[in-house]
Amino acid sequence: MAVEKIRTACPLDCWDCCSMIAHVEDGKLIKVEGDPDHPFTQGKLCIKGHKLVDRVNHPERVLEPMKKVDGHWQTISWEQAFREIADKMRVARAQHGPKSIMYHYDYGSSALLKGLSLRFFNLLGGFTETIGSICWEAGLQAHKYDFGHGKAHRPEDLAAHTETWVVWGRNVSVTNMHMMPFLKQARKRGAQLVIIDPLQTDLTPQAALHLQPRPGTDGALAIGLACHLREKGLVDETFVREHAVGYDEFSKYLDDWSVERAAEICEVSADDIRWLAERFAQTPTTTLLGLGMQRYANGGQTIRLINALVAMSGNIGRSGGGVHYSNQVHRFDWDALQMPHARQEEHYRAFTKVTQADEILAAQETNEPIQVLFVSSANPVGQVPDTNKILRAYDSVDCVVVIDMFLHDTGVVGDYFLPCTTVFEEEDVMYSSLWNPYLSYVNRAIEPMGQAKADWEIFHGLAQELGFAETFGHDVHRWLDEALHRYEESGITRERLQKESFLTHHQEPVAWADFKFATPSGKYEFVSSVALADGKPPMATYEEPVESPRRNRELAEKYPYHLLTIHPRRSLNSQHYNIVSMPERPIVEISEQIAARAGLADGDLVRVYNDRGDVQGNIKITAGQHRRTVKIEQGWWGSKGHALNTLTSNRLTDIGISSTQYDCLVNLEKVSSS
């Protein structure tokens, strides 16, 4: 039988948002490849993209609705599932009001119509929603205060004009591999690479300089760099006078600092700081920020301090420059899709994605408890910090409904499991606000497998039981038209997108080239009026992270090592752990100094622990890692015995509503030798 090739896109929450071509034979997905015509994808997918085929066809994929009865899963019909869940919702509302129904979701899929789940909950008239992010909101808020929002240069501009690439806390070759061809192109013409990361990364050997700040202290490093610019008269006076507000105040704050003081705090050499500051001032320098260093209690201010440094150095609005965190250029009409006006504010409550466990447990003691909890496109028991609290909170809820493809850590604690389709079984539009600004059309490649339904169909089925199916609707094309109507002025319509597969309205080579920023003043804001209105410090200043030897000596004596549970090479968060072959347990990578101090050798079994929890893994000694830092790739499944987030705290960040998983001290204890 001939192989059919269908254009679609990778749904994984990633900087690259690849356009994909699905190969289908006899109705079965057999292969995917990167679209060779897409300027970012360039015909390549990462291993996680390729492994989507195995995810779709995996024998453990759940293909029928299930209900837990006496601790065991039983398959049930959709009719029964819809009827029983709708009944539970009605009872909860009657007894405790609309807020007793809660919804937690995340970016399990970056498809536009995943947003329809909120249409369902808004149409209920009220509910409890988890807001904020366990990923990146501190940094987003920082960009909102400084620029209005985050915006990226076209990578072609960086490939052609950047002389210094500062990869600051981004694991580019692992998490953002489609940036690599642009970096390579620049290096070929002599551009230099600087890595700022406590850990060794694939790119370290190619770097002209690798700075390894103590985790969570990048704000001090940025201040040190800014001090050198000021000392040497290297500040871009035109930018700070004409295109910015608040520079004098920020400059005054720097009076209390020096390169040496900053260097001592962040544990980086003052000479290296001076060298890098001069590169910033004297060469077109681009900064690729990762999300790692904003996952600390001081994370938002850290990003603001780095933004301030880049602004002072004259790299904003300049070819080959820029500070890249996000690319928030989309113009979807979310209100048309999600109908927030349908809910009544007195029946609406927001918990945060990060602190939901505390909030659920507190609510259970009131007359507005959580009775029915829906989870979709997310695995909170695996991925939200402080797993033990999440487990306690979810256990206190009468009925937990999980919509997913696999019985992951959250699935197993559910009461109902509703199987959803994968991207290959759906029609939709894919987008990302991380970097790649293209919209990609998702054509249905295969028929839904088993009894799986698209998320929107599941919510439509429930809406039918609850009597508002008509308002919810069931027309994919109409929803896409409504959501995309603002693109029409750029000539982008659903029909054209489907025909051409990927399109963008965002072609500016250089972000903010006109120096018209999306802030209230229209300028770059060293001092932000929006921050002030939010009750936050209007200007960025340095604070220590919370779990820090300088801030909490007692804690650091008990738990001397920084734990970085960074994003895994071969999985998108927890999504591939049951698909790709993984070692038996987590690899605990430590520096040579930790190995000597704790008497550990390669392969030893250790317990990594703090007051919140513990995890076991095997030691790997990595030369050149920050001397007090432990690395473990995240995403492991607790249901298989490796609940990494038992170690992390559900403290919030300074600005934005965001998580602080990397602000985490631990100790190690040998369990047995290798």
Ligand SMILES: Nc1nc2c(c(=O)[nH]1)N[C@H]1C(S)=C(S)[C@@H](COP(=O)(O)OP(=O)(O)OC[C@H]3O[C@@H](n4cnc5c(=O)[nH]c(N)nc54)[C@H](O)[C@@H]3O)O[C@H]1N2
């Ligand atoms: N392979 C793969 N790719 C992914 C993902 C995945 O799970 N796997 N996840 C996707 C998602 S959801 C996201 S949010 C992005 C994340 O993309 P990245 O931001 O690139 O990934 P992270 O693992 O969060 O952290 C990146 C780096 O930050 C460093 N870091 C940690 N703390 C500090 C610090 O205090 N200072 C400095 N300078 N560096 C620090 C870590 O050592 C790490 O190398 O990747 C996306 N792409």
Ligand SMILES: Nc1nc2c(c(=O)[nH]1)N[C@H]1C(S)=C(S)[C@@H](COP(=O)(O)OP(=O)(O)OC[C@H]3O[C@@H](n4cnc5c(=O)[nH]c(N)nc54)[C@H](O)[C@@H]3O)O[C@H]1N2
């Ligand atoms: N310790 C530690 N914790 C972390 C992080 C870290 O670096 N360290 N990183 C954080 C970050 S950056 C992120 S983004 C979060 C991720 O947190 P989550 O988004 O909760 O985690 P994922 O593992 O990506 O799980 C997404 C789930 O969505 C499901 N899914 C995929 N497509 C669909 C769909 O179309 N419909 C439905 N209903 N489900 C779908 C997948 O099967 C998967 O089970 O984790 C955070 N947690």
Ligand code: SF4
């Ligand atoms: S995970 Fe990212 S890099 Fe990999 S195929 Fe998907 S979009 Fe591309």
Ligand SMILES: [Mo]
């Ligand atoms: Mo993320």
